[in-house]
Amino acid sequence: MHRAFALTPLAALLVASAVQATPEAEARLIVRLKADAPVVQARRLAARADAHEVADVAQRRADALGQRLGLTLTAGRALDTRTQVVTARGVNSETLRQRLARDPQVELVAVDRIRRHSRVPNDPIYGNGGGVGPAAGQWYLKPPAGDVRSSINAEGAWDLTTGSSTVVVAVLDTGVRLDHPDLVANLVPGYDMIGAGGGGSVRLAVANDGDLADPDPSDPGDWVSQADVDGGTLGSGCTADSIDDSSWHGTKVAGLIAATADNGVGVAGVGWATKVQPIRVLGKCGGYDSDILVGIKWAVGASVPGLPVNTTPAKVLNLSLGGTGPCTGSTGALYVEAFAEATARNAVAIVAAGNSAGEPVDSPANCTGAIAVAGLRHVGSKVGFSSMGPEVALAAPGGNCVNLNGSCLYPMVTTSNSGTRGPAANTYTYNEAAVGTSFATPLVAGVAALLYARDPSLTAAQVRTALTSTARPFPTSGSGSTVNACPAPVTGTEVLECYCTATTCGAGMLDARAAVASVGAPPPAPPAPATGGGGGGGASHPAWLLGLAFAGLWLNGRRKPGSKRPQVPPPAPR
Known part of the structure; x- marks a missing residue:
């Protein structure tokens, strides 16, 4: 399991107002100027400005701020018409934040911190692993049965809808392997947000694809080597704890949401027809808040200066990423604002609660507007690695191996790649210990997409209600005599497996069938007006009778639960 959701500052915090002129120190801030600031009034930035104009205006504003501070500030990306990234050498982030906060033209300033990821069609792996x-x-994805109590009953939901190609789920992550055979049919164009607006050698190393922001959201790999750490190419926040092979995290998340189903290949996603929009915001050692925030806005179709219009805006956002700490201060305000933008466009943000082993929910999952997801073991208790707290909306399976040795018994099987560094052959996770709240989150995102497929007119609030009001109650027994109810989380105190409560794991266990059934099907089209003579005969018009017949079939002739399940062929050699 990847050690995930650790937030690393861009530079070590120093004593207030101290300036260290070390060549490694680089401050990186998100700054919002006041609407009436002279530097804003001097040259306004249009929401649809092209990249050249954005860069020019942003640097002029950075120059004006820098002159008052006696520092050289370099402009980074613009998040909106008054908010941008600025960087500076020879000063750490917290010191510069304090100085900028005192500037009368500055409305808001936040350190640009790094967030990290955590770690029934005829698809052969679906039924018994193939x-x-x-x-x-x-x-x-199956109906709950026996000891397996947390499974979401996607099979029951598939009897009502298998999804719609008009519903897009944006996966804000490491990017996706665009050539994976179980994903390629369900992908729409996305964007690589890493380093838009510039960023220098560290940003280029984090991006790991030879360039910065562009329309190519493919995942080049996010491995971190000892040489990366020793050489400092990824910044001072990347330590030996980050050394690992490439995670292919975004590809795994995408497969859980919408791996192509009923194609005789690999695995099935929650939504058979749901589309995935890869938005790359994480690279080697994580990704910056500014890239994530812009990714959220762009995903839902909001204007972002310097970026092209998103022609296929998402209704669901999956953020299997985060960092420790509360949703407070300027950074918290920016996330709340971004989630509010999504809500205003009737889109929902599904965010992983974190893998802090029972400590409080990570950020941005703990921000207002997020639908935070905790992880469950197969038996329905909180899985040991999952964070918990009152901010959690509901819980879903996050995978657990049960045994300490040998193959993982209950992993989250999904799409992947076999490369340990750069990409190699596309594959699946099979018996790999693919577990984490990162993988509980896309199950909820996938069901949210089914809700929008069932009723495209749903508001974000209605989707949240459908997910939480239909959740099944948590079990309170069945997992051993040493397992107790989950206590209130405390920072620094781990709580492993425990029985979930409403104040620790949310409303209950995700139930795909119940959620989808709760929103109802769109009503049939109204009948055409009768054209023949004889008043009062409208009720016997053939179109009206046909509509009644279809309605009766829908209400009374549903398939039996589980009838739309993956058809599993004989096991094939690996």
């Missing part, structure tokens, strides 16, 4: 995956197959 001879190459876990015996439980894609257990988390």
Whole structure:
């Protein structure tokens, strides 16, 4: 399991107002200027300004701020018409934040911190692993049965809808392997947000694709080597704890949401027809708040200066990422604002609660507007790695291996790549210990997409209600005599497996069938007006009778639960 959701400052915090002129120190801030600031009034920035104009205006504003501070400030990306990134050498981020906060033209300033990820069609792995995956197959999508109590019953939901190609889920993550055979049919164009507006050698190293922001959201790999750490190429916040092979995290998340189903290949996603929009915001050692915030806005179709218009805006955002700490201060305000933008456009943001082993919910999952998701074991108790707290909306399977040795028994089986550094052959996670709240979150995102497929007119609030009001109650027994109810989380105190409560894991366990059924199907089209003579005959018009017949079939002739399940062929060699 990846050690995820650790937030690393861009530079070590120093004593207030101290300036260290070390060549490694680089401050990186998000700054919002006041609407009536002279530097804003001097040259306004249009929401649809092109990249050249954005760069010019942003640097002029950075120069004006820098002159008053006696520092050289370099402009980074613009988040909106008054908010941008600025960087400076020879001063750390917190010191510069304090100085900018005292500037009368500045409305808001926040350190630009790094966030990190955590770690029934005829698809052969779905039923029983197809001879190459876990015996439980894609257990988390099936109806609950026996000891497996947290599975979401996607099969029941598929009897009502398998999704719609008009519903897009934006995956804000490491990017996606765009050539994966189980994903390629369900992808729409996305964007690589890393380093838009510039960023220098560290940003280029984090991006790891030879360039900065561009329309290519493919994942080049996010491995971190000892040489990366020793050489400092990824910044001072990247330490030996980050050394690992490439995670292919975004590809795994995308597969859980919308791996192509009923194609005789690999695995099934929650939404068979749902589209995934890859938005790359994480690279080597994580990603900056500014890239994530812009990714949220761009995903839902909001204007972002210097970026092209998103022609396929998302209704659902999946953020399997985060960092420790409360949603407070200027950074928290920026996330709340971004989630409010999504809500205003009737889009929902589904965010992983974090993998802090029972400590408080990570940020931005703990921000107003996010639908935070905790992780469950197969038996329905809180899985040991999951964060918890009152900010959690609901919980879903996050995977658990049960055994300490050998193959993982209940992993989240999904799409992946076999490369340890750069990409190699596309593959699946099989018996790999693919677990984490990162993988509980896309199950909720996938069901949210089914809700929009069932009723495109739903508001964001109605989607949240459908997910939480239909959740199944948490079990209070069945997991051993040493397991107790989850206590209130305390920073610095780990709580492993425990029985969830409403104040620790949310409203209950995700139930895909119940959620989808709760929103109802769109009503049939109204009948055409009768054209024949004889008043009062409208009720016997053929179109009206046909509509009644279809309605009766829908109400009374539903398939039996589980009838729309993956058709599993004989196991094939790996």
